[in-house]
Amino acid sequence: MTEFNPLLIHPAVIVDKLRETEDIYTFRLRFADPALSRSFRFAAGQFNMVYAFGVGEVPISIVSDPDEPEVLDHTVRIVGRVTGAMARYETGDSLGIRGPFGQGWPLEEARGRDVVIITGGLGCAPVVGAIEYIFRRRAAYGAVTIVHGVKTPQDLLYRERFDAWRRRPNTTVLLACDRADKSWQYHIGVVTELFEQVSVDPERTLVLMCGPEIMMRLGAPILMKKGLPAPSIYVSLERHMECGIGLCGHCQLGPWFLCTDGPVFRYDRIAPWLGKTGV
Amino acid sequence: MTEAKGPHRLPEPPSPRPRFLSLSLFQRLIDALRNKGYRVMGPTVRDGALVWDEIRQVADLPEGWRETQEPGRYRLERTGSGRLFDVVHGPESLKRFAFAAREPLLTIERKAGGFLASSTLPRRELIAILGARACDLAGLAVQDRIFLHGSGADPYYQARRDGLFLVAVNCTRAASTCLCASMNTGPQARGGYDVALTELDGGFVAQAGTPAGLEVLEELAPPAATPEQVTAVQEGIDACARSQTRRLDTSRLPQALYEAHEHARWDDVAQRCLACTNCTMVCPTCFCHTVADLPDLDRQTSARVRLWDSCFTQDHGYIHGKNVRPTIKDRYRMWLTHKLASWIDQFGMSGCVGCGRCITWCPVGIDLTEELAALTSTGDSLARPAGSPTG
Numbered sequence: 001m002t003e004f005n006p007l008l009i010h011p012a013v014i015v016d017k018l019r020e021t022e023d024i025y026t027f028r029l030r031f032a033d034p035a036l037s038r039s040f041r042f043a044a045g046q047f048n049m050v051y052a053f054g055v056g057e058v059p060i061s062i063v064s065d066p067d068e069p070e071v072l073d074h075t076v077r078i079v080g081r082v083t084g085a086m087a088r089y090e091t092g093d094s095l096g097i098r099g100p101f102g103q104g105w106p107l108e109e110a111r112g113r114d115v116v117i118i119t120g121g122l123g124c125a126p127v128v129g130a131i132e133y134i135f136r137r138r139a140a141y142g143a144v145t146i147v148h149g150v151k152t153p154q155d156l157l158y159r160e161r162f163d164a165w166r167r168r169p170n171t172t173v174l175l176a177c178d179r180a181d182k183s184w185q186y187h188i189g190v191v192t193e194l195f196e197q198v199s200v201d202p203e204r205t206l207v208l209m210c211g212p213e214i215m216m217r218l219g220a221p222i223l224m225k226k227g228l229p230a231p232s233i234y235v236s237l238e239r240h241m242e243c244g245i246g247l248c249g250h251c252q253l254g255p256w257f258l259c260t261d262g263p264v265f266r267y268d269r270i271a272p273w274l275g276k277t278g279v
Numbered sequence: 280m281t282e283a284k285g286p287h288r289l290p291e292p293p294s295p296r297p298r299f300l301s302l303s304l305f306q307r308l309i310d311a312l313r314n315k316g317y318r319v320m321g322p323t324v325r326d327g328a329l330v331w332d333e334i335r336q337v338a339d340l341p342e343g344w345r346e347t348q349e350p351g352r353y354r355l356e357r358t359g360s361g362r363l364f365d366v367v368h369g370p371e372s373l374k375r376f377a378f379a380a381r382e383p384l385l386t387i388e389r390k391a392g393g394f395l396a397s398s399t400l401p402r403r404e405l406i407a408i409l410g411a412r413a414c415d416l417a418g419l420a421v422q423d424r425i426f427l428h429g430s431g432a433d434p435y436y437q438a439r440r441d442g443l444f445l446v447a448v449n450c451t452r453a454a455s456t457c458l459c460a461s462m463n464t465g466p467q468a469r470g471g472y473d474v475a476l477t478e479l480d481g482g483f484v485a486q487a488g489t490p491a492g493l494e495v496l497e498e499l500a501p502p503a504a505t506p507e508q509v510t511a512v513q514e515g516i517d518a519c520a521r522s523q524t525r526r527l528d529t530s531r532l533p534q535a536l537y538e539a540h541e542h543a544r545w546d547d548v549a550q551r552c553l554a555c556t557n558c559t560m561v562c563p564t565c566f567c568h569t570v571a572d573l574p575d576l577d578r579q580t581s582a583r584v585r586l587w588d589s590c591f592t593q594d595h596g597y598i599h600g601k602n603v604r605p606t607i608k609d610r611y612r613m614w615l616t617h618k619l620a621s622w623i624d625q626f627g628m629s630g631c632v633g634c635g636r637c638i639t640w641c642p643v644g645i646d647l648t649e650e651l652a653a654l655t656s657t658g659d660s661l662a663r664p665a666g667s668p669t670g
Contacts, residue, residue, distance in 0.1 A: 005434050007384050009396040009583075032393055053387065053394055054574030054581035079599040094393035240598045242570050247426065247433060249567030249588070250595055252617065254537075255624030276540055278609030 006245050009051045009096035010036055015071055017091050020157035024122065025087065026063065026075045029095060040069050043104030044129030045236060045264045049244050050074055051096030052085040059241040059259070061126035062100060066133055072097070075125040075157070101244035103264050105130040105208050106234055113206045114142040116198055118219060120149045120191050120211025124158060126236050126263070127210055135168055144168070145198055149176040149191025149211070153184045174198070191215060195222045202227040209267075210236040217274045220267050233267035253279055295493060297509055298501035301482040306337050307499050308446075308474075309409065315495075317407035317444055320376075322366060327355055329369030331376075334409055341366055348454035348635065351644030364410055364478050367454045370640055372563030373415045376406060377440040378422055378587075384435065384570065385583040399582075400438050407444040411472060413465030414457075414634035416447055418563025420471050424626050425566050435585070444491065447472035448483075451515030453523050454635060458648060461526030462633030466519040477512040484512045525638075525648045528655070529629060533620030535655040540612070544653045549608035551643050556589035558637035558645075559614065564622075564630050567595070590614050615650060 012029040020026055027050075031037040042048075044066050049057040058080070064073035078087045089095060107130060115134060117127050134141050146165055150156045156175070166173040174194045175186035187194055192215065205228055209216050216235045224230055239251040239258045246260035254273035256262060262270075273279055300308060312319050313335070321334035324341045334340060345365040347354045358365065383399040411419075426436035450459075450466035459465030468475045473492030476483040484504045487493035504512075559565040569588040574581035588595060590613050596604035604610050622630030631647070638646045 005398045005400075007433075007435075007583075008398055009385060009387065011393045011395065013393065053389065054572055054578055056572050057570070077599075092392075096387075096394070096396065238598060239603065240594075240596060242568075245433075247566065248569065249590065250569075252613075252621070255533075255621040257625070278604050278606060278612060279540075 007098070007243070009049075009057075009098055011094045012072070012097045014089055014091050014093050014095060017089070020075060021154055023078045024075060024157055025078070026073050027086070027089070027095065028064075029072045029074060029097060030070060031097065032094065037070055040072075040100075042066055042069060042072075042100035044107060044133050045104030045126055046100040046102050047126075047244075047263065048072065048074065048097045048099030049101070049241075050076070050086070051098070052082055052089070053094075053096070055085040056082040057096070057098070057242070058082045059101070059244065061236075061263075063125050063128045064132075065136070066129050067136055073128075075122065077122050098244060101259055102262055103260075105236075105264055106206070106266075107133055110134070110206045110208075111140050112142065114145070114201060114204045116145045116147065116200070116205055116207045116223075118147045118191065118195075118198075118207060118209045118211070118215075120215045121151065121155065122157075123209075123211030123215075123236070124148050127208055128158065128161065130208060131165060135165070138169065142170070142204060144171045145174070146172070147174045147176075147191060147194050147198060149178070149194070149215070151178045153177055153181055192219050192222060195219065195226075198223075198226075200226040200228045202229060202232075205232060207233045208236075208264075209233065213237065213274065216267075220271070230268035230271065231266055234264055235267055235270065236263045237265060237270065238263065295487055297504040297512075298485045298496060299482055299504040299508055300476070300485050300499065300501050302337060304499050304501050305483060308495065309334060309336065311495055311498055312407040312409075312444065312446075315405070317405045319407045319409055321409040322364070322369065324355060324366075328353060329355070329366045329371075331371055331408070337363065340364070340410075345452070346454065348456045348639040349644070350456065350638050350646050351641055353639050361480065362478055364448045365452055367450060367452060367457065368412055368415070368634065368636070370561045370636060372561070372634065372636065373408060373411055373419050373445075374422065374563050374565075376408065376443060377419065377436050378426065378566065378568075379435070379439065379585075380587045382435050382585040383582055384585050387581045387583065389579045398434070400434055403438060403442055405442045405444070407446060409446045410448045411445050411468070412450060412634070413447065413468040414459045414462075414632045415563050416445065416468050416471040417459075417462075417464035417632040418634065419445075421564040421626070421628060421630065421632065422566060424628065425564075444495075445472045445474075446492075447475040447488075449475060449477040449512070449516055450519050451477065451512075453519045454639070456525065456635030456638040456646075457523050457633065458525040458527060458635055459633035460520040460523045462529075462629065462631055464632045466523075467516045477515065479508060479511055479515075484508050525635065525646070527619070527631060527633070527648055527651055529619070531655060532629070533623045536616050536620035536651070539654040540616075542654050544650065545608045545612050547653075548611050548645060548650055549606065551645055552591075552607050552611045553643060554591040554607045554610055555642060556591045557640045557642060559589040559591060560587065561636035561640045562618075562630075563632055563634055563636070564618075565589070569594070590617070615647060615654075618647075619651060 011032040016028040018026040242248040251258035323332040447468035618630040
């Protein structure tokens, strides 16, 4: 078979399996085929279809640094049939990968600008690669503000990453927790309440947002009230996906296929569809 | 996303002068295709409907049958006429010949320390379709646009599509549910065929659409069609177009349907729709599919198989713990809005080719022309014409 087949699954070995929280794991994967491992490139914000033998595939964003594409990190919440099977996989086992798919974050457009990254829950995973990309080129970007909200303190993953980012120059990290306990040292409440502390320069600021759809739907207008134009906001969305190449039909939102036109969208292009019921 | 809008514009085929195929030459056309290695598939009567099956001789075709199609109703009857192609169509379009209803994608075998996945591309099979209708050729063109021009051209579809030889039969009879004239796809095939035929008493006027079609025709050395035959063909096709009463007003699409998102009519149609998926299964353009993993009992080998899916199913909009389209209202709205509106934004053409199958094969007779009219009219939006089926 020499013809390119976008539906062919490529085996990848689990190099490491990290338990992030009660129900979230990060699988560090390396293609079994060394040539593929060397040639694979991706952009921050893109995703792979990750396959568990005999069970199925799920779309998972690539968490790792795009400058280190030999090992691909995928952070997975154990919520369904396929991820349930993945939870039982250990280091040395093989999963499968097809990808990368979709449009990533606008990191070239963000050059020279202040970047605000707003995430909720597991929404922090798809932006990790973007944050690492920016910090590798720190001088090319202005102020970086990372805003992240979780339901409970136990839901905070990448804790050491947030701590490391906080120590970066010209960088602010703001964390919020809906239902905090005594261990929580940061803001208590929903993440949008932190927007008050985010300074927005309508000319300079670019926002990357990823999290529950309601957070983005309610959050974007707050930023726009601060003077930020809608085209300076990017959101990453989620829908049922089976193919990754715009053919299976499941991930449609209005005229868009999330798997090929997204998952990252400029807010003004997708906003008309976000508030609609049953789409 | 493309900029082009509006109904279908298929390329005009080359038009060498029309020939006439008597019934004996028509049999020789079947023979010629079979001799070239084609499995010839034509319309046949089975289980009270027209379905594609292998044709070896003219007698295998449904001579003297015609059908009545109405919303939610399909009946075949004998007429005693000598015509072979009086039945317009059955539930099957051409869809399955390129986009298989069940397509094995991969075989995945466990190996020491992992697994190996191999593509199971369909073996090349030559299939000649005898009696492709204009609407279905338009449907195939829509599917070509989706499966062959997208970001990932589909090698399974391509392999099947490459083996097709298409003999169109222009329609001189329309079902009551037909609306190809309104969608600019028929009743005369606008392209996408190798040979196009129009049936007259005692034979066919034939025209080649491709060099391959011309080659097959010329082997038969048919006489030129007479001017009278050519006129009769055009009259038959024109009369067929005029006889169609259903139409879709596409002039304000896609916007008109986007604007109708909160229209009360969606609740009304949701009371009637059973979410049975029939409309999507019979639709020549619906392309949604799901993938099933089928491990052997010993779990050493697992197959991946692609199956037709439908936006009317529970699972279509499911995403970890929630369904983005939980109600039948959401799903009917998704289907109609996609078919008639967002499809234009996605592919530069309508998702409806006017075959009318979704009307006929809907068990409760929901008629998309009525629904669109109600959803986009400015008047009494909930009114339905008297006598139309209700839930």
